[in-house]
Amino acid sequence: MSATVNPPVVFTQDELGWVSWIEPLPEAELTERHYAGLVDRARAKSEYFRLLVRDPEVLEARTKTDKDIFYNVADGLPRAERELAAAATSRYNGCIYCASVHARFASTYSKRREDVQKLLDEGVKADLGERWNAVVKASVALAATPIAFGPDNIRELRGAGLDDAEIVDVINGASFFNWANRLMLSLGEPSK
Amino acid sequence: MSTPDIIDTLAGIKPGSALDAIRAKRLQARENAQKSYLSLFEPIDAGEFSLLERTAVAAFVTGLHGESPVATFYRDKLAATAGGAALVKAIDVEIARGKTSGPYGSFPAGPLSIENTAGLIYRVDAASKSALGNRLSAGLEHAHLLVFRPRDAASTDLKALLAAGWSTTGIVTFSQLVAFLSFQVRVVSGLRTLAAATA
Numbered sequence: 001m002s003a004t005v006n007p008p009v010v011f012t013q014d015e016l017g018w019v020s021w022i023e024p025l026p027e028a029e030l031t032e033r034h035y036a037g038l039v040d041r042a043r044a045k046s047e048y049f050r051l052l053v054r055d056p057e058v059l060e061a062r063t064k065t066d067k068d069i070f071y072n073v074a075d076g077l078p079r080a081e082r083e084l085a086a087a088a089t090s091r092y093n094g095c096i097y098c099a100s101v102h103a104r105f106a107s108t109y110s111k112r113r114e115d116v117q118k119l120l121d122e123g124v125k126a127d128l129g130e131r132w133n134a135v136v137k138a139s140v141a142l143a144a145t146p147i148a149f150g151p152d153n154i155r156e157l158r159g160a161g162l163d164d165a166e167i168v169d170v171i172n173g174a175s176f177f178n179w180a181n182r183l184m185l186s187l188g189e190p191s192k
Numbered sequence: 193m194s195t196p197d198i199i200d201t202l203a204g205i206k207p208g209s210a211l212d213a214i215r216a217k218r219l220q221a222r223e224n225a226q227k228s229y230l231s232l233f234e235p236i237d238a239g240e241f242s243l244l245e246r247t248a249v250a251a252f253v254t255g256l257h258g259e260s261p262v263a264t265f266y267r268d269k270l271a272a273t274a275g276g277a278a279l280v281k282a283i284d285v286e287i288a289r290g291k292t293s294g295p296y297g298s299f300p301a302g303p304l305s306i307e308n309t310a311g312l313i314y315r316v317d318a319a320s321k322s323a324l325g326n327r328l329s330a331g332l333e334h335a336h337l338l339v340f341r342p343r344d345a346a347s348t349d350l351k352a353l354l355a356a357g358w359s360t361t362g363i364v365t366f367s368q369l370v371a372f373l374s375f376q377v378r379v380v381s382g383l384r385t386l387a388a389a390t391a
Binding site: 007008009010011021022023051052054055057058059060061062064065067068069072074075076092093094095096123142143144145146147149150151153154155164165167168169171172174175176178179180181182183185186187189 | 210211214215217218219220221223224225227228231232235236256257258293294295297299300301302303304307337338339340342343345347349350354360361363364365367368370371372374375376377378379381382383385386388389390
């Protein structure tokens with residue numbers, strides 16, 4: 001709702017802001033029910049979360065789903081490749097804000113910043129090597145409507161060395177970003 | 193748990209199966225995807241977005257993704273909701289009119305403009321509008337935007353919803369519902385594909 005919005009026109013790994021198009025709840029009006037929905041109290045500082053907390057129960061469940069899919073690395077797919085699935089989905093759907101956050105995470109955890117930038121610059125057909133190509137291609141196939149994910153994607157993921165538990169992490173991570181992208185893209189806009 | 197896990201049910205995951213064990217490793221995600229479903233379809237307060245509207249939008253959104261156990265589930269749910277049976281036909285008509293392939297749409301003007309892809313700008317048919325009403329019709333038009341061309345979304349689209357009688361909080365829940373279903377239908381499809389490739 002701020003007066004000066006400076007929207008980015010390219011995909012970037014830089015930190016971006018996000019500005020809501022409709023009124024978030026003022027921080028002073030948040031109750032314990034809202035803080036439960038925010039999960040982390042610090043999220044009260046974020047315009048995005050203070051908007052979503054208008055429905056606290058849905059936000060709480062969404063946030064806990066998100067955290068387990070991405071942060072639970074006791075087993076399964078390395079964090080870097082879960083972030084890659086998120087970044088590829090965001091690149092394909094066109095969410096510059098989501099792509100910026102998860103491209104940064106993918107770079108941090110993989111130490112392959114240039115490959116991540118190649119995904120942002122060239123798009124989802126960029127050649128990132130067999131394993132990353134398989135993850136990106138599977139994420140893109142899942143993001144298409146109608147859904148294009150099929151047995152070939154499973155074969156390619158297995159061929160690239162992923163076991164079934166890791167494939168489920170790809171499915172969860174990519175699918176989750178079809179949730180996140182739609183909120184970020186339709187309730188406000190990124191600003192540099 | 194009183195309600196069976198909806199993703200497991202729709203994906204056909206049986207207790208004790210290999211995928212059941214894999215899903216159990218992401219227990220918090222599994223439980224909270226379920227809580228997301230329950231908080232959207234069995235909410236504490238449906239004052240800003242009625243149960244009938246929720247199920248009608250869900251049947252429309254999942255139907256736009258094509259025939260699937262998920263689409264059938266929400267179509268049946270609409271038919272079983274008070275006032276819903278009368279809307280099933282109009283929703284089916286609108287699904288047929290709205291079906292296309294996505295994502296498409298425009299990027300902010302600049303280097304990405306070469307990736308802009310044109311596609312259907314869906315509007316509810318006049319005949320369906322009389323069955324669905326202005327408010328729900330505006331909802332379906334916004335849902336179609338979110339499903340197929342989310343990158344086209346603009347502040348004017350939210351103004352259109354506000355003008356059609358949606359509250360700010362109603363818009364938040366509406367957006368969560370469409371976005372959640374976009375997740376749910378993909379997890380179910382992905383898990384079914386994996387199960388079939390393992391059998």
